[in-house]
Amino acid sequence: MQAVKDKLQDMTALRKAKAEAKAQEKAEKENAREMMNNNPADKDIAKARMDIAHEVRRAKEAEAAMALHVAKAGERAEREIAKHSPYPDAGGVNMHGSNMHGSNMDGTNMHGSNMHGTNMHGKNMHGSNMHGSNMHGTNMHGTNMDGTNMHGTNMDGTNMHGVNMHGAPHDSHTRK
Structure with missing residues (x-):
């Protein structure tokens, strides 16, 4: 249309x-x-x-x-x-129950994505944008998220053991 x-x-x-x-x-x-x-x-x-x-x-x-x-x-x-971008835009993608062990998602945009119950062990997400994404019950053990923006992202019940989020921009906010 x-x-x-x-x-x-x-x-x-x-x-x-x-x-x-x-x-x-x-x-x-x-x-x-x-x-x-x-x-x-x-x-x-x-x-x-x-x-x-x-x-x-x-x-x-x-x-x-x-x-x-x-x-x-x-x-x-x-x-x-x-x-053909090496940094795909995952806007609106549903990733319920996905396993993403050792994946590299540097610079990925995930606006409005649903990632309920997703396992993200050892994942690299440097400089990624995750505005308004839902990540309820997601496991993110050992994930590197340096400089990642997570404005308005919902992460209720998310496990983030050993997650590195060094140097995230000052205006990055995560709702719990």
Whole structure:
């Protein structure tokens, strides 16, 4: 649904840019016609102004189309980078009862993830973000979480024996 809304918004912006360029061309052509009517000797200058107005309109339309194309290419590039990133975004992932012994999740984003009953023995999560995640009953023995952000994460009944969380940013908060 969001893709359809984005497409309609893009089409609307492109149409608006074209309409503005066309209105400017029309106004310039009208000025050139007045110039020709007032002084027939300026006929060549008026025609040149009309031609220039037409080319300016075409350039503005092309510029708007290119801006849209560049924005879309940037979005595609971001999706490809995210797809092949060594630090996957686990936003909204459900990891109930998962075993993650000795895994490396440095720099992983886990916003809104559910990890109830997950075992995370010997896991590395340096610099990871876990905003709003639920980790009820999770075992995290020997896990390294240096610099990990856990804003609003629920960890009711979580066992964290031997967990290292050195140097976490000052604004990191964990709800118990």
